[in-house]
Amino acid sequence: MSTREDEPSASGTVPLLGEDTSEVGYESYHVVSTRSKIKRLLPVLTVIFGTSFLVAGLIFVAFPGWFWKNSPSQTGGESGDDGGETVFSQGEDQSQNSLATSIVEAMDSRIDPCEDFYRYACGGWLNRTSIPPDRSSYGKSFTVLTERIEATLRNLLEGELYMGRTKTGKLYYSCMNMPDDSNSFLQYLNLSYYSLVKDLSDSRSIANLTALFHSAQISVFFEASVAEDLLDPTKYSFYFSQGGLSLPSREYYLEQSTERKKIRSQYLSYIKDLFNSTLLHTKNESEESSSIFSLSLEEAANEILLLETVLANISRPLADLRDPNISYNPVPITLIPQYMHIEAYLSVLGVDPSVIDNIVVIDSVEFFAKLSEMMNTTPVDTIKAYMTFHALNSLVSDGMLGESLYDKYFDFYGRKIAGQKEKSPRWRRCLSYTNSGLGDLLGMAFVEQNFSSSRKESAENMLRKIEASFAVVLRDSPWLSEEVKSAAAEKLREVNNKIGYSESPDTYDDVEISNDNFFLNSLSIRLHGSKKALQKLGKPVDKKEWLMTPQTVNAYYNPSQNEMVFPAAILQIPFFSEEYPAAVNFGGLGSVMGHELSHGFDDQGRKFDGKGAFHEWWTSDVETMFEERAQCVSKLYSSFYPSELSSxxxxxxxLTLGENIADLGGVKVAYQAYKYFSGGLATQFSGNDFVPGLNDEQLFFVSYAQLWCRKYTRETLEMLLETDPHSPSEFRVKGPLSQYQEFANAFGCQKGSIYAPEQTCSVW
Structure with a gap:
């Protein structure tokens, strides 16, 4: 059960980074990673902004002329008077000197910025940096900041949180002391599991067991989640989404390349190895078989791969599901395909059909029709083998069955799938489990020591500038009709901003945590998450809810609530500092804010109004012009391929269209806000004073580009191209900046160069 925070679907929210393997290791890319589901499931923080801030923000956006007396569109780029408003102090200190050195060392000034700005800005760092063996990718900004926050959290968990016998401290301790050898526990688990599956005989019993698995965060057949209803965002709906795969995407099953065939062969070996290491066996004609199913382990592995290949065949490509017109299908439960046994499934979960208005929302009608037939016609032994493997794989992925079994999981998903040479150290994995499972509690301790009210106020101040900049972008878009401009401006005024942290986090009162049983601790967290999600059904949507913890280095826009969320962790160096020059802050955090705001008007977000309701509020002629502009962006990015890989x-x-539109808009909005703001800023730094050889405008663009300096393993890069709604980091620089005239002006790029093409694409 999940709240679909990070799924690339119409009602979900896609964070700035998506799920980034570099921050927690390869595990978070695994499609059925239980920890990933727990992270999505536990909506972590809520916050109430004061009325005065909301009123001030609305007035600011409603009347941008008050603040944009000399906006770039009116004065040809000249900056105006800031009216004495202070966003960042600019006193010189050691952090500024360190920043300037870091910027210069990351660059490769031998590269022509008009031909390859990514390597101009990041070449020095790329040349010096190797991916650590326990990472599948590594970034200059996001990963380094995450490592710093990890160190802070580790100190808390191994210090005062452990000494105080807090739930977070005890969970971390139980993980760190999980025994490597779990043979006696596995025997108990086998017997307990056998009692669950021994009566599995028909599609109804399969539906019942599927519900039990979903309540324990074990993914089989499909995904179930609770989220805002797209048409009525004041209520929650129950969503069913295609799923049931154990490889990263449908392409891993369907593509016939040598590499994909090799992965599938290795997958078969992993299934057999995991079964052989965990199940009680009997001998059957000299072949190992399980006491749970009558198939030999060889047969079981082949049947599982075949079943998942069928699921992959009936699954829609991820890019299709980005369109809510395709993926939002409310279906009365009486019309749910027969062999899904929806009423039995809901009964096991304790969901009264009347609470969900006797409706389930499904993302693919065809998928569930064919899945129903599969559940009725697939041999029971195959179903038993499939569900048993998914249960074991889920538990092993979270280290719940000991280190020796986790090593097998890592060898396949880490080394073979993601190209990661070594598993993450145990403390980092235990920190990740604790952060995912009890993130709100850990976040409270983090915020207390690492986030000040002045930093929050500074971020709020910057965000008002970004919103005003976007208001001008809307006003100056000649292809928008006055009717659509008015409606878009109204939506912009209604955006709800959440910054920093929540004042009412989840306290996990029903979660039982002990010092010495990581398995039961993790199970308690999983059940808490499902219970919390299901209890939302029938209740009004909590508009104060957060879907990220404050210690998360990320941000998101939620179209169903028309809200932007910026956790405390991303309001840190190198994205943001009250001591940094404005060009650096706006190129960093400002572009992040512009990115999230642009999501409200990308190809998905534009279909939701200011209240978060999904409906068409654009006139048909303007919609056609938007689609033409969006297709230009799609075609542009489809021409990009990493130099490390073949074309x-x-x-x-x-698949990446929404994120690409947000990147294009985010840079433009942040740059315009910076140009206006910098004229009234009492700064000691301008031109070459801060970074020799870079003027203010160039420093802005270099600061933006250096957010995305990143290296990937080949395997991870290939996986991301098929599964991630974000473009690889190189193209988050090349895409937006090569289409932006202000960048070409700043670096004197001649028409016809890569970063000043004859024809450009833009939406905003």
Whole structure:
């Protein structure tokens, strides 16, 4: 059960980074990673902004002329008077000197910025940096900041949180002391599990067991989640989404390349190895078989791969599901395909059909029709083998069955799938489990020591500038009709901003945590998450809810609530500092804010109004012009492919369209806000004073680009191109900046160069 925080679907929210393997290791990319589901499931923080701030923000956006007396569109780029408003102090200190040195060392000034700005800005760092063996990718900004926050959290968990016998301290301790050898526990688990599956005989019993698995965060057949209803965002709906796969995407099953065939062969070996290490066996004609199913382990592995291949065949491509017109299908439960046994499934979960208005929302009608037939016609032994493997794989992925079994999981998903050479150290994995499972509690301790009210106020001040900049972008878009401009401006005024942290976090009162049983601790957390999600059904949507913890280095926009959320962790160096020059802050955090705000008007977000309701509020002629502009962006990005890979491994312009539109808009909005703001800023730094050789405008663009300096393993890069709604980091620089005239002006790029093409794409 999940709240679908990070799924690339219409009602979900896609964070700035998506799920980034570099921060927690390869595990978070695994499609059925239980920890990933727990992270999505536990909506972590809520916050109430004061009325005065909301009123001030609305007035600011409603009357941008008050603040944009000399906006770039009115004065040809000249900056105006800031009216004495202070966003950042600019006194010189050691952090500024360190920043300037860091910027210069990351660059490679030998590269022509008009031909390859990514390597101009990041080349020095790329040349010096190797991916650590316990990472599948590594970034200059996001990963380094995450490592710093990890160190802070580790100190808390191994210090006062442990000494105080807090739930977070005890969970971390139980993980760190999980025994490597779990043989006696596995025997108990086998017997307990056998009692669950021994009576599995028909599609109804399969539906019942599927519900039990879903309540324990074990993914089988499909995904179930609770989220705002797209048409009525004041209530929650129950969503069913295609799923049931154990490889990263449908392409891993369907593509016939040598590499994909090799992965599937290795997958078969992993299934057999996991079964052989965990199940009680009997001998059957000299072949190992399980006491749970009558198939030999060889047969079981082949049947599981075959079943998942069928699921992959009936699954829609991820890019298709980005369109809410395709993926939002409310279906009365009486019309749910027969062999899904929806009423039995809901009964096991304790969901009264009347609470969900006797409706379930499904993302693919065809998938569930064919899944129903599969559940009725697939041999029971195959179903038993499939569900048993998914249960074991889920438990092993979270280290719940000991280190020796986790090593097998890592060898396949880490080394073979993601190209990661070594598993993450145990403390980092235990920190990740604790952070995912009890993130609100850990976040409270983090905020107390690492986030000040002045920093929050500074971020709020910057965000008002970004919103005013976007108001001008809307006003100056000639292809928008006055009717659509008015409606878009109204939506912009209604955006709800959440910054920093919540004042009413989850306290996990029903979660039982002991010092010495990580398995039961983790199970308690999983059940808490499902219970919390299901209890939302029938209740009004909590508009104060957060879907990220304050210690998360990320941000998101939620179209169903028309809200932007910026956790405390991303309001840190190198994204943001009250001591940094404005060009650096706006190129960093400002572009992040502009990115999230642009999501409200990308190809998905534009279909939701200011209240978060999904409906068409654009006139048909303006919608057509938007689609033409969006297709230009899609075609542009589909022409990009990483130099480390062959041209067949190119960006999927349709899958990444929303993020690409947000990147294009985010840079433009942040730059315009910076240009206006910098004129009234009492700064000691301008031109070459801060970074020799860079003027203010150039410093802005270099600061933006250096957010995305990143290296990937080949395997991870290939996986991301098929599964991630974000483009690889190189193209989050090349895409937006090559289409932006202000960048070309700043670096004197001649028409016809890569960063000043004859024809450009833009939406905002």
């Amino acid at each position: 067949e491994h190119h960006v999927n312009g349709n």
